[in-house]
Amino acid sequence: MPVKGFAVYFELVLNIATTVSVLMLIALGLAIVFGLMNILNMAHGELVTVGAFTVSLVQVNGGSFWLGVVAAMAVGAALGVLLERGLIRFLYDRPMGVILVTWGVSLIIQQGLLLSFGPSPQIVYTPVEGSIEFFDSAYPRYRLVLIVAAFLTVAVTGLIMARTRFGLDLRTVIQNREVAEILGIDTRRVFMIAFAGSSALAALAGALVAPMTKIVPTMGAEYLAPSFFVVIVGGAGSLAGTVAGSTLIGGLRTVLDYQVPSTLSQALVLIAAVLVVRLRPRGLVPA
Amino acid sequence: MTETATAVPLRVGAGASRTSTRSIISFMVIAALFAYPLVLSPYQMDVARDALIFALLALSLDFLWGKAGILSFGQAAYFGIGAYAVAIVGPMIPNDNAALAGMVAGIATAVLVAAIVGYFLIYGGVRGAYLTIVTLALTLIARNIATSWASVTGGEAGLIGAPPPGIAIGDWSIVASDSISLYLLVAIILAVALLAVWTVCNGRYGRVLIAIQDDEAKARALGYNTSGHLLLVFVLSAGLAALAGGLYASVAGYVAPDLVGLLLSTQAIVHVALGGRGSLIGPVVATVVVIRLQQEVSSYSYALWPLMLGAFFIAMVFLFPNGLLPLFTRLADSIFGRSDGGRT
Numbered sequence: 094m095p096v097k098g099f100a101v102y103f104e105l106v107l108n109i110a111t112t113v114s115v116l117m118l119i120a121l122g123l124a125i126v127f128g129l130m131n132i133l134n135m136a137h138g139e140l141v142t143v144g145a146f147t148v149s150l151v152q153v154n155g156g157s158f159w160l161g162v163v164a165a166m167a168v169g170a171a172l173g174v175l176l177e178r179g180l181i182r183f184l185y186d187r188p189m190g191v192i193l194v195t196w197g198v199s200l201i202i203q204q205g206l207l208l209s210f211g212p213s214p215q216i217v218y219t220p221v222e223g224s225i226e227f228f229d230s231a232y233p234r235y236r237l238v239l240i241v242a243a244f245l246t247v248a249v250t251g252l253i254m255a256r257t258r259f260g261l262d263l264r265t266v267i268q269n270r271e272v273a274e275i276l277g278i279d280t281r282r283v284f285m286i287a288f289a290g291s292s293a294l295a296a297l298a299g300a301l302v303a304p305m306t307k308i309v310p311t312m313g314a315e316y317l318a319p320s321f322f323v324v325i326v327g328g329a330g331s332l333a334g335t336v337a338g339s340t341l342i343g344g345l346r347t348v349l350d351y352q353v354p355s356t357l358s359q360a361l362v363l364i365a366a367v368l369v370v371r372l373r374p375r376g377l378v379p380a
Numbered sequence: 381m382t383e384t385a386t387a388v389p390l391r392v393g394a395g396a397s398r399t400s401t402r403s404i405i406s407f408m409v410i411a412a413l414f415a416y417p418l419v420l421s422p423y424q425m426d427v428a429r430d431a432l433i434f435a436l437l438a439l440s441l442d443f444l445w446g447k448a449g450i451l452s453f454g455q456a457a458y459f460g461i462g463a464y465a466v467a468i469v470g471p472m473i474p475n476d477n478a479a480l481a482g483m484v485a486g487i488a489t490a491v492l493v494a495a496i497v498g499y500f501l502i503y504g505g506v507r508g509a510y511l512t513i514v515t516l517a518l519t520l521i522a523r524n525i526a527t528s529w530a531s532v533t534g535g536e537a538g539l540i541g542a543p544p545p546g547i548a549i550g551d552w553s554i555v556a557s558d559s560i561s562l563y564l565l566v567a568i569i570l571a572v573a574l575l576a577v578w579t580v581c582n583g584r585y586g587r588v589l590i591a592i593q594d595d596e597a598k599a600r601a602l603g604y605n606t607s608g609h610l611l612l613v614f615v616l617s618a619g620l621a622a623l624a625g626g627l628y629a630s631v632a633g634y635v636a637p638d639l640v641g642l643l644l645s646t647q648a649i650v651h652v653a654l655g656g657r658g659s660l661i662g663p664v665v666a667t668v669v670v671i672r673l674q675q676e677v678s679s680y681s682y683a684l685w686p687l688m689l690g691a692f693f694i695a696m697v698f699l700f701p702n703g704l705l706p707l708f709t710r711l712a713d714s715i716f717g718r719s720d721g722g723r724t
Contacts, residue, residue, distance in 0.1 A: 180694065187701075190697040192451065192512060193653065193693050193696060193697050194694050196646070197691065197694040198690065199690075200686050200693070204686040318517040321513040321517075322517070325510055355528070359524055366517075367497060367514065370504055370514075
């Protein structure tokens with residue numbers, strides 16, 4: 094039946110788009126921060142978790158989902174500022190130190206959430222009920238909302254980077270930090286804002302996936318490795334690279350999940366990432 | 381890495397006394413290692429034995445991180461490969477060489493994995509944080525395999541029936557099964573491994589590694605195959621971690637997915653960083669002390685330990701970036717009267 098086959102194909106494309114959207118949102122902040130300051134934030138996954146928990150808290154207290162999303166971004170940004178001002182700014186010349194410190198922060202956030210909320214999953218109700226019919230197959234409406242929201246966010250980030258004064262400063266610092274400083278750009282301010290923005294994006298991603306995943310303290314950790322792969326494969330500090338990397342990693346993962354057990358698909362994605370890194374050490378689309 | 385460039389006062393002639401102080405400490409530690417079981421009950425001895433196995437894991441990480449500058453979250457993956465190999469391959473061998481065969485299989489697998497991943501990455505020019513992330517992914521994948529490939533790995537429940545360490549030649553065979561001989565076996569293997577890594581790193585080879593850590597481009601310009609050296613350490617370290625894993629499975633008699641978790645890698649990093657990266661003996665001592673501490677804390681509150689571990693990471697970076705060993709060495713220097721009048 095050709096129609097049925099087409100529906101399966103369509104569903105696959107939508108599933109890929111969903112995975113890619115989420116991955117893109119998480120990896121975007123990571124890529125900017127890594128390209129900018131050459132540091133890896135190991136607590137990035139926990140910011141995703143915090144985003145999801147924030148939405149759940151807002152909903153439990155009677156707020157709407159979208160209010161929760163805004164709150165999640167605010168909490169994420171605040172946490173980002175706190176992390177940058179309190180810890181990371183002292184370690185810009187010690188990238189290894191940043192890895193260890195942020196890893197410690199991630200352990201503390203995970204365990205802190207576990208102690209305060211318990212191990213059972215939190216609940217978030219989807220704001221958009223029902224599903225849409227495509228060629229005789231139903232697809233949840235909310236996922237389409239998620240995909241649109243993610244692509245809009247990336248587009249807005251792209252506009253900020255390309256068109257605003259801050260975006261210009263940001264790109265200058267990514268290209269060459271010393272020259273940026275000579276030109277009078279306050280690199281520390283750029284760092285702080287970029288870090289806050291990156292954290293807000295991670296929290297946003299967590300808030301958006303909240304209605305379709307199990308919200309537990311360890312949920313963010315599962316996004317850490319894939320989003321780092323995206324950065325490695327795509328190229329640090331590059332928006333186009335992040336989109337390309339997310340499409341490759343997310344797409345491959347989703348397609349493989351249809352064919353082989355998820356463990357094997359994970360390993361195959363790792364192998365693919367390693368191969369890409371071997372062939373293009375600076376990423377698919379270097380900054 | 382700029383990590384090592386923290387203010388170490390340069391004192392003429394201090395290097396020699398520092399080295400000999402460290403040798404004295406090393407000797408005392410190794411002596412204590414063998415005298416320790418005399419004062420322990422069998423249960424405590426088992427606990428101490430497990431601590432020594434994790435010290436071997438920390439040693440494998442210190443070789444890689446301290447001597448070659450590659451921070452790895454992958455040690456738990458190799459540890460798991462070694463452990464599961466003993467539990468899976470071991471029972472297939474009918475005689476007392478079972479554990480040995482399992483360990484060889486595990487070490488070979490870990491070495492192969494590390495060689496493939498390492499070849500592509502290290503020769504691809506991947507260094508620093510990127511490399512760390514791939515090792516992180518290795519552990520995540522290994523963990524997933526351990527939990528989801530249930531028909532082979534036993535899934536969440538793990539596997540029992542890993543054979544005890546033994547050796548059989550012809551009709552003659554010997555198997556270590558009581559607490560004291562298991563402890564001594566582990567202690568001997570640890571001491572030999574420590575000595576081997578120490579010897580390798582103290583010779584010319586160690587200097588090449590230091591040169592690569594300080595400035596890889598310069599070392600390469602001087603004609604050293606830096607990628608080759610880094611890959612060799614990467615692979616050897618994986619083998620050492622797999623040996624630790626195989627030992628663990630063999631003496632404990634079972635394996636479980638916890639042996640492959642990120643937490644294990646995390647703990648190894650804490651042990652190395654606390655003990656003093658690159659000092660080899662420091663991480664071994666730190667492992668034993670920290671595991672003792674962990675037991676105390678866990679018996680008080682199970683939830684507290686991960687929080688403390690997180691705080692440890694932050695404190696480590698800010699308060700003692702070179703680990704605790706330099707503090708003790710300095711203390712020992714002043715006790716033995718080797719310091720320059722305590723001016724440091």
